[in-house]
Amino acid sequence: MSDLPRSEPSIEDIILSAAHHVRPSRDLRPRTIEAARKHCQDRRSEQTLGGLVLAIMLLLLLTNSPVSQYSEQLRARREIPRAAEIERLALQYSHDRQVGAHFALSEAFNRLRLSQAVRFGQPMQKRAWAANQLSRH
Amino acid sequence: MEQSDTFSERVKTHAARLCESSPAAITGLYDLTAQRLVRYAATITRHQDDAEDAVQTTLVKIAGQPRxxxxxxxxxxxxxxxxxxxxxxxLRRRRHWHLVQNLTDLITWRSTDQLEGEDRNEAVWQALRDLPRLQSEVVVLKIWEEMTFQQISQVLEITPSTAASRYRYAIEKLGQKLRPLASEEVSHV
Incomplete structure (x- = not known):
């Protein structure tokens, strides 16, 4: 052993020796693990719910979008009125106005064309004229 | 610095396990870091309960987003x-800010063979609490976490030279309080 006087520990040494003085409380570990487990479960539920909401929103967007409206218009354009329908209109017109069957058929056909012009979005002036014609009838 | 880097690698390994497996892997990260995190947080909040809350919140966040x-x-x-x-x-949320003057909030290791060091350790903690927070943080990171001033500057978002000067001031003040303890130790030998 050396006879030299023992040197003073440095301030850093003294501080270092207190490094493990404080410890976490006993319940911190289970508390943290339980909270982490719950947090992860909640996150998973939120993600699932978020996915569902997104899917519903996409579905709503697709069904109400301009694309779907345009496709609806296209479908309407392709729809050819049946002869029976025109005939029924002609008979009704003939009965209401007391006119001949030929004139009533021609008029029913004319009205059908006018209503199509309104529905299919003709230019503004033409549409106004068609609407006016329809109201006159 | 080397030890700090090694520890950092171990933390990274646990984070990777957390990504791969499940939230249950948080136990490994907790066991590795909790004591060090609590003692660091306790130097900021100056209350162990608040420090533990901070550690718990952090680890829960990490469990949710380990990446x-x-x-x-x-x-x-x-x-x-x-x-x-x-x-x-x-600290910001705690409206009724009260400084804990003693160390009664701290939970400490108490073993019979370390009783003589108990007083010295308490004196160290008390001296750290008497320092301004910004200075005590640097001391904890430098001495207990063995970080370089460069690494400390990243944690505290300050320049390395600011960290170094805070450390110098802190050690000077701590020296005034703890020097008698060092002298006592020598005289006891």
């Missing part, structure tokens, strides 16, 4: 910064 930690270049510094932010948030 935050895994993708960091300095995972240990990143974790310390997260705890620091949580601890500061708790």
């Amino acid at each position: 935050l930690l895994q993708s960091s270049n300095q995972p240990w510094a990143y974790l310390l910064r997260m705890v620091r932010n949580e601890a500061l948030a708790i």
